[in-house]
Amino acid sequence: MISFDKAQCLMAQLADPLGSERVCLHLAQGRVLADDLTARIDAPRADVSAMDGYALAGPHDAGAQLSIVGNSAAGAPWDGTLKCGQALRILTGAFLPAGGDRVLIQENAEASGGRVRIVESCDVGAHIRKQGSDFAAGDVVLARGARLGARALVTTASADVDAVTVTKRPRLALLATGDELVSPGVAASHPHNIPDSISPGVGALARGAGAAVVALRRGGDDPKALSEIAGELLKACDVLVVIGGASVGDRDFAREMLDPHGLALTFSKVAIKPGKPVWLGTAGGRIVLGLPGNPTSAMVTARLFLTPLIVALMGQLHPDPLGWMTLPLAAPLPATAARETFARARWEGAGLVPLIRQDSGLQAALAGADWLIRCPPGQSALAAGATVQALRF
Numbered sequence: 001m002i003s004f005d006k007a008q009c010l011m012a013q014l015a016d017p018l019g020s021e022r023v024c025l026h027l028a029q030g031r032v033l034a035d036d037l038t039a040r041i042d043a044p045r046a047d048v049s050a051m052d053g054y055a056l057a058g059p060h061d062a063g064a065q066l067s068i069v070g071n072s073a074a075g076a077p078w079d080g081t082l083k084c085g086q087a088l089r090i091l092t093g094a095f096l097p098a099g100g101d102r103v104l105i106q107e108n109a110e111a112s113g114g115r116v117r118i119v120e121s122c123d124v125g126a127h128i129r130k131q132g133s134d135f136a137a138g139d140v141v142l143a144r145g146a147r148l149g150a151r152a153l154v155t156t157a158s159a160d161v162d163a164v165t166v167t168k169r170p171r172l173a174l175l176a177t178g179d180e181l182v183s184p185g186v187a188a189s190h191p192h193n194i195p196d197s198i199s200p201g202v203g204a205l206a207r208g209a210g211a212a213v214v215a216l217r218r219g220g221d222d223p224k225a226l227s228e229i230a231g232e233l234l235k236a237c238d239v240l241v242v243i244g245g246a247s248v249g250d251r252d253f254a255r256e257m258l259d260p261h262g263l264a265l266t267f268s269k270v271a272i273k274p275g276k277p278v279w280l281g282t283a284g285g286r287i288v289l290g291l292p293g294n295p296t297s298a299m300v301t302a303r304l305f306l307t308p309l310i311v312a313l314m315g316q317l318h319p320d321p322l323g324w325m326t327l328p329l330a331a332p333l334p335a336t337a338a339r340e341t342f343a344r345a346r347w348e349g350a351g352l353v354p355l356i357r358q359d360s361g362l363q364a365a366l367a368g369a370d371w372l373i374r375c376p377p378g379q380s381a382l383a384a385g386a387t388v389q390a391l392r393f
């Protein structure tokens with residue numbers, strides 16, 4: 001059995017970024033740049049006012065009366081040259097006129113009858129945003145490997161870019177295995193069945209990380225039938241995620257069903273709790289990730305393995321794709337046994353509170369388990385106030 005860190009390394013070696021494609025800006029959310037993104041214009045495009053007020057040319061003392069010679073608004077500049085003793089009405093974002101060297105905010109002025117009186121004088125450069133002070137045409141505003149989240153989309157659009165070259169989204173197929181599984185909403189009338197509750201969760205996690213879920217299938221505990229379904233799915237995806245059948249039971253066929261497709265295991269079993277039976281390999285030229293069937297184990301291993309796998313396939317350059325944080329405990333954390341443990345926790349007031357119930361078969365508790373605390377093997381019990389490594393779950 002290998003360690004968690006070793007498993008992460010092996011997975012990273014398997015995950016070469018997929019190719020790239022052009023997408024328009026409004027479809028680019030969550031995608032990862034395959035090339036540096038270069039600005040096509042300066043921002044601001046000229047020296048502009050940062051406030052609503054009056055552009056002035058040179059210093060003027062409080063009490064001075066200036067004549068207002070025109071208006072400059074964003075998109076409608078004034079094209080004259082401002083002289084000492086004159087003021088130009090100027091609005092936020094408007095180009096500063098030639099000659100103008102400062103902006104008097106209107107709260108420090110009194111205007112009436114085409115004239116403005118200075119209530120409080122202002123310094124040269126006041127309330128001016130210089131041309132190109134945010135970025136200049138030709139600057140790289142986002143580097144290859146950046147993820148286009150909400151804020152990065154502002155940066156992209158501000159560079160006057162309407163289409164970007166991004167890495168392809170990994171196509172993900174999910175195959176849930178087990179005779180007992182039926183669609184949610186059907187189990188109540190079938191006493192031996194339970195809802196396939198994991199597929200919707202893993203699908204959501206994968207989409208959140210940037211993957212496109214192209215197929216969701218279920219198969220009973222029949223290796224031949226499962227093998228046929230897996231064969232179909234392998235043709236249509238980049239990553240096949242198999243749920244359940246990962247352990248040693250008589251009906252655990254997750255790996256066996258892939259033998260006809262040339263399964264080559266990268267690892268099988270990782271020294272973690274929950275999720276020890278998680279496995280990874282390739283089959284039919286695709287990556288295959290096997291998640292254990294216990295629902296909490298499946299979601300923990302999907303968070304720990306599937307999300308960084310998707311990030312790597314998308315070529316996102318990230319020093320820490322899992323997003324570890326050092327956070328305080330707000331309640332005691334029990335000692336850890338020999339296996340590295342990822343304890344489910346919630347945030348309460350000043351810190352993390354480990355959930356009392358940590359059974360890997362739980363499903364109701366998952367909804368409130370917003371954090372995973374990483375507990376090294378053999379760690380002694382920790383008191384409230386101690387810091388731990390944790391990540392959002």
Ligand SMILES: Nc1nc2c(c(=O)[nH]1)N[C@H]1C(S)=C(S)[C@@H](COP(=O)(O)OP(=O)(O)OC[C@H]3O[C@@H](n4cnc5c(N)ncnc54)[C@H](O)[C@@H]3O)O[C@H]1N2
Pocket residue numbers: 176177178180181194195196197198199243244245246247248249252274275276277291292293294295297360
């Ligand atoms: N003798 C041993 N038994 C087990 C071991 C072991 O090392 N030796 N490992 C245990 C651990 S740890 C886990 S985790 C589970 C993993 O089992 P499998 O991956 O083989 O999962 P299944 O047997 O198929 O199912 C386990 C459990 O989860 C339910 N399940 C499965 N899929 C779904 C789904 N899509 N939605 C909801 N629930 C699902 C299934 O009905 C079972 O109750 O093995 C331990 N055993």
Ligand code: MOO
Pocket residue numbers: 272273274275276277292294297298360361
């Ligand atoms: O590791 Mo299993 O995932 O403990 O139940």
